[in-house]
Amino acid sequence: MNNSGAPAASTGQGSISGEAPRTGSVGEVFAAFLKLGVMSFGGPVAHLGYFRQELVIRRQWLDETTFADLIALCQFLPGPASSQVGFSLGVLRGNGLLGGLAAWLAFTLPSAAIMFAFALGAAHFTGPVADGFLHGLKLVAVAVIAQAVWGMTKSLTPDRPRAAIALAALAVVVLFAGSFAQVSAIVLGAAFGLWLCRGEAAAVSGRLNFPVTRWNGGIALFLFAALLLLSPVVTAATQSHALALFDAFYRSGALVFGGGHVVLPLLQAEVVTPGWVSNEAFLAGYGLAQAVPGPVFTFAAYLGAVMNAPPNGFAGAAIALVALLLPGMLLVYGMLPFWDAIRSRPIAQAAMRGTNAAVVGILGAALYHPVWTSAVTNPRDFALALFGFLLLVVWKLPSWIVVVLLAAAGTLSQFF
Template structure:
């Protein structure tokens, strides 16, 4: 009797802690217009807003989710955001609300540029963009500061994090990241056992196993069938969808890693000129949100039809779809896996490796591309202190550092 009561009480508490797709949309829309700095910085923004401030998920659960999304192909930060939307918004509608709100601001900006928006040039504009890079330094540093204390609290996990840094530095790229997480999980199996701590919270996503299996099967069917259909049908819209779907399906780590694949898919066949491709890539660095929205620009500037708004929509959906199908398919199985003692030990090691990967990314490319002079270090440090000591919202730091960068750019022009 008491057991049934406890189970019902837990279900009621879990239902009460969930919100609505509308709430998810509003929160992620704010993140979509303020999250500058690429996927690593996005994870910092998500942690600050959704783990620390709103407490949608606890720190270990967030680390588990980040590790899962790092293992899967696709844009890791968008997959984390989509999963948090599923969790908070009580299902697929919440996940789609999170994805749409986080993705659309940057996609619309890149579409506007593709359709002829004025180029963002000049010393003030360059200073503004440089200020946004310094925001990424502060945000990533804050994320590492917080995650280090919770995910690497002992010598074993600190050692795993340092080993992950070494692996990423030596091997680089997405393969280095995947290897670091996999080796971290193996090290955790040996070094992080015997900690009888229970799983913190419940990562019970409102996704049935049948729905998860259906999503995984749909991914496999599209991956195998689209090239055949595109080759036989002769329709440019199908060929366009196939090109961007395969780019999203074959990239681990997301972000900049997808660019060589995209270039091969759209420049080599003559759909987009190399000059237009590079111009769009430059603008993509200036907008918030996921770098995968670069697909919207490419779909719009295509030579063959469909292009414009229709081409942008096809390319955007196609490049995100494989990653979202994969993470949605894995969500119903993830809580069971992480509840096992061996899985807990492996995840402790994997989470420690994630901290190491974030640490390596803080240096390159985040630090090396942003901190070029002593004044850059001073601005980045100021942003870090605003976030950690004064607990300022990230959007305030974005506004202040971007404005400071623009002011320095104007001063240097005189």
């Protein structure tokens, strides 16, 4: 398992052997993913289910095994798994980079527009009703992150070595606050995975044939590394807040193993700790992000818009959203022509097992602070957060229903 939380690739026979699925137009790709961007509620695992139903079953763009192989690739990489799968399907169907960009834009646009609109209205949304509504959204964040920790603990730390890695990562993040501690926990997780998590290599299946040359893939990987390494240097030299904003979100997007929920502690360290966004506004926006369709990473559009210092508004939203999603897209595009040669190597699989375990620890630390400490202030808050958690885990209600119920409960609590 990895950052999507979806099952690993199936063990069936190769999906395609030298013969790629038929291609379509960029317009067709945009239309299909715009529909998915409007209807895909429920997080990355649910998104992959929507993709399968619409693109594998109904439209027959590709077969089941090819789809499973593609999920395996995006599980291997940091970044938002559902967006990466969608981007890759756009590359495959749209016959290149333009198809991938069309899929990315169409899938991202609906939820980004909703988050941006909420950011614009947040400053004018004041008073007891607003306070209760926003507090309810903060309780949603508690329930959603607790659900993520619960599910990821079961799937990503099934044995003692990986549980130990998760606990060590949690300790590192708690004792040494900040984004550097989170990056260190991920790196240490990979190192300990190589030591403790070696075992029999998992079976892989099929071949993936994409219209991406190794040269173009290498360029994408070079751009990924160059932006990651040079952005902080250029930012320090210029003292530009716009570049600092890009660097903070790009770094967060480049280091997110574990899906949308894991970006929470990384972004919190980058925007709340320096005072760019208040913790209350941060958690309220994250709570709303659970109710909108499409990728959770569009939370970045909200954060960029509500920044205390310019660039904010539309410019801040655009910079933050592109910066957070760009590294994942560069990585998956760069890896497409190389994936078959890498994914079967035991050393790569061991490193990823350790990294995934470290993700559980990082998310567990985030559940306590800032999520729990800022949202749960009395027994009633605890009861509402537990209620939301049980609705998600036991009754398996869609997250948007939990958002509506807890936001309503938070609002009503101001009058009783």
